[in-house]
Amino acid sequence: MAATTPTPNIKLYWLNRSRSQRILWLLEELRLPYELTPIARGRNQLAPTEISKELHPLGKFPILSLNDQVLAESGLIVETLIERYGKDLEPERSDEQEWLRYRYYMHYAEGSFTPPLVMRLVVDGIRKSPLPWFMEWVLRPVLKNIASKVETSYLQPQDQTNFSFVESQLQDRTYLAAEKLTGADIMMSFPLLAARGRVPGFTKELYPNIHAYLERLEQRGMFIKAAKLTGDLEGEPL
Ligand SMILES: N[C@@H](CCC(=O)N[C@@H](CS)C(=O)NCC(=O)O)C(=O)O
Structure with missing residues (x-):
């Protein structure tokens, strides 16, 4: 047995x-x-x-x-x-290329791809941080200026490099690591979905492969089920 x-x-x-x-x-x-x-x-x-x-x-x-x-x-x-x-x-371990790609995305997702996106939230928080009314007209322009400088000099180039890289990886692939869904896609899905509609310049026109890929993931039955659970819990889909 x-x-x-x-x-x-x-x-x-x-x-x-x-x-x-x-x-x-x-x-x-x-x-x-x-x-x-x-x-x-x-x-x-x-x-x-x-x-x-x-x-x-x-x-x-x-x-x-x-x-x-x-x-x-x-x-x-x-x-x-x-x-x-x-x-x-997971990919077949005997396929070294797929296996390395799988492990790569496991680290890349949190190691290099997500940090500039998180920093964007922090910078946006600085731009909008509450100020005493009498400081508003003096400090607000300074805060906005600092936030914009960090965005244009650091965050935009970082994000653009990351998006272009993933876009090229999806040129002739349905999924990131193998010919089927793997944990690599689950790891990368979260920051990509979070960036969609939020990061200026991350458009369908400029990154058609990534947007098509995200739509493919969103059509999976279990993705829909998880998104529904989330929607029920927090009143909005993922
Ligand atoms: N690298 C960690 C990051 C974990 C993380 O930062 N989680 C955030 C939510 S996405 C969190 O718990 N934030 C709440 C807090 O910092 O209090 C992972 O991949 O699990």
Whole structure:
């Protein structure tokens, strides 16, 4: 009789509008049972530390409890779940090129692609930060000026390089690492979707391959299911 893998005990701590979405989608793709604990950002947009730091010292989401072992970092969570429960979502290890591409995107997504996008949010926060009324007319133009300088001199070129690179990678590929969906696509989907419609210049006209790729991902049944769960939880789709 074939040995069966025992059903894992999985709890996903899911923060709204966050990378937690990757894991929700992955768990659906893997058809794994899981318990979902939604956590809402506070007014400062951060996770409530009284909950988050109880779970993990850094208090960053997603956080997954897998058979009582607490895992953080979406890359580690994606790799671990796929390695143990979803080999279909990784390329054949014998295909070295695909395997290296898979590992590359696991690191690239959080290591190089996402940081300038996060910095954009911080810079935008500086531009709009509240000021006492009597400082408004003196300081606001200074804040706006600093924010625009950082955007044009650093963030725009970084984003453009990243988008052009991914665009060229998708020139004759349906998915980023292999000829099927892999964890690499799940890792890259979040920052790409977050950038769509938000980052100036990231248009369908300039980056048609990426936009078509995102539409392909969005048509997958389990992506739709995860997006619906998110929509129900926070009142807006992913
Ligand atoms: N590299 C980490 C980043 C985790 C992270 O920064 N998560 C954000 C949400 S996308 C978070 O928890 N923010 C809330 C906070 O910092 O309080 C990962 O991929 O899991």
